[in-house]
Amino acid sequence: MVAAVASYLDARARGGTWFVRMEDLDPPREVPGAADDILRTLEGFGLNWDGEVLYQHTRHAAYRAALDQLVEEDKAFGCCCTRRDLAEADGLQVYPGTCRAGLPSGVEPRSWRFRMPDHEELVWQDAVQGDQRYASERVGDVTLLRADGQWAYHLAVVVDDEYQGITDVVRGADLVDATAAHIALQRALGFRPLRYAHLPIVTNAQGQKLSKQSLAQPVSVVEAPQTLKKVFAHLRITGYEMDAPPKMLDQATSNWQLSLLKQRGA
Ligand SMILES: [Zn+2]
Incomplete structure (x- = not known):
């Protein structure tokens, strides 16, 4: 979600387009329905992509x-x-x-x-x-x-x-x-x-990247504004009000400064 929000804001703040690509190169490890879950989650957060989703299996x-x-x-x-x-x-x-x-x-x-x-x-x-x-x-x-x-x-x-x-x-x-x-x-x-x-990646208390491997819970559209608030904090975004996700993203787009992350390291 951090990478999705940051790339979305960076594209929107600069008048660019934002693409979604499904890197589904490993069919045996793919969970059926996972790609659709991801797309529904993005939509639930107001992260609307441009054009068609590109699936690597094609x-x-x-x-x-x-x-x-x-x-x-x-x-x-x-x-x-x-x-x-x-x-x-x-x-x-x-x-x-x-x-x-x-x-x-x-x-x-x-x-x-x-x-x-x-x-x-x-x-x-x-x-x-x-x-x-x-x-x-x-x-x-x-x-x-x-x-x-x-x-x-x-x-x-x-x-x-x-x-x-x-x-x-x-x-x-x-x-x-x-x-x-x-x-x-x-x-x-x-x-x-x-x-x-x-x-900078999000880690747990042991310093491991939050991921399926470190047994992190999936992002849910339930309480999306609260999740966006955490994502914004990680990305050093301030000056917004809690609202529906599309409005929060609009406000964040106006305040987006990638350079604020420079001191954070990895
Ligand atoms: Zn060899």
Whole structure:
């Protein structure tokens, strides 16, 4: 809800459009009806989106075309490593480059990876987190098509941001590292650069991000004004009156200042 409200206000305050995208790349893990629940919740909070909702499960052909282009230009490679192979590589978070030079003859790729350029600086001016600078080696050869046949988040997001003409991405600071990979992929595919703002995330008392994994309760449209009040406090929004959600959002749009979050860190 924090990311939804902040991105909505940022778009509205600047006369932009606000899109909703369902990143439903993992059908086995999807709860039936979850996407509709999300849309009904957004509507209940007065967060009305522009245009059609884009569902990533309808976009597989576009992800395939992007991967084919990268493979054609030798910017992606097949990888035969198993999860266990990679775990044994010293618990490295970054792929150790095992299959970069090609697979042994007769070995089929299990997954496909981006060939991250060596010695490239991935930099952006984040509207909340400030100057960000990543060496490409710190990001590594991220997965594009997973061993289970599902498209990886990194590729799908980059392809769809370009397809939808996205100019500004406003999301949680837990995705800052992913942005470095996205910038490298945008360059490799010849896509436009985007502007980014990574918001402070909401945590529980143990410092864990509120999410399904940390067993947080779902946002409910019951008591929507009270929930919006908490979201506004997190986003440093002041100078509004309690009212129906659409009126609260209108007031917040007039007072929206992303720069107020700059001192908050992640
Ligand atoms: Zn490999």
